[in-house]
Amino acid sequence: MDHDASRQEAAAAVWRGTVRAVASGPTPDEAWALLGDFCSLHRWVSTVRACRRVEVEGAAAAEPEPEGRPAPGCVRYCEGPVNMAAPGELVGWSKERLLEMDHAGRWYSYELLESNKGFGRYRATVRVEHDPAGCAVRWSFEADPVKGWTLDGFLGFLEKLARGVAQRLQEEIMVKP
Numbered sequence: 652m653d654h655d656a657s658r659q660e661a662a663a664a665v666w667r668g669t670v671r672a673v674a675s676g677p678t679p680d681e682a683w684a685l686l687g688d689f690c691s692l693h694r695w696v697s698t699v700r701a702c703r704r705v706e707v708e709g710a711a712a713a714e715p716e717p718e719g720r721p722a723p724g725c726v727r728y729c730e731g732p733v734n735m736a737a738p739g740e741l742v743g744w745s746k747e748r749l750l751e752m753d754h755a756g757r758w759y760s761y762e763l764l765e766s767n768k769g770f771g772r773y774r775a776t777v778r779v780e781h782d783p784a785g786c787a788v789r790w791s792f793e794a795d796p797v798k799g800w801t802l803d804g805f806l807g808f809l810e811k812l813a814r815g816v817a818q819r820l821q822e823e824i825m826v827k828p
Contacts, residue, residue: 668806669791671780672813677824679786683757683779685823686788686816689721689749695816698731705746725749726764743768750774769798788816 674682686695692702704721705728721727730744745766752759757780763773775792790813797805 670810670813671789672817673787674817674820675784682786700731702729771795
């Protein structure tokens, strides 16, 4: 577990943190070939039931890149059962815009546009890095405090998500027919 958040930052009403999870076996390039698709989050994060590209008025058309992957400006809609801000609601959802993507560096950054999950400002970067065991998924964020969460609780939740992504990568890449 790799946390880089401090209580001083939480007191300043800005949350920052990083979680990292190792996937044993897959190379960074193999993992990026799967995770580098901004609109495929539902395949890698167990709490995301749906993830699809949507068009938002005022946003650039965001035509897919030649590989068929979304380009910066693309907006995705995600939904799932986790909503700490409103536990009575059956679905938590968000719309997120891809800000930057670097296929060679194996990372992308995105920001939250709107959500019913208690978020204000939220910006994150997802990276696939080399690790002696294979590769690692690093998820860093900066956000306003999230309704229904503590910083430690939110970091624990993201850490669990990152471990789940690493596990799914191992299953998808290393278990081949």
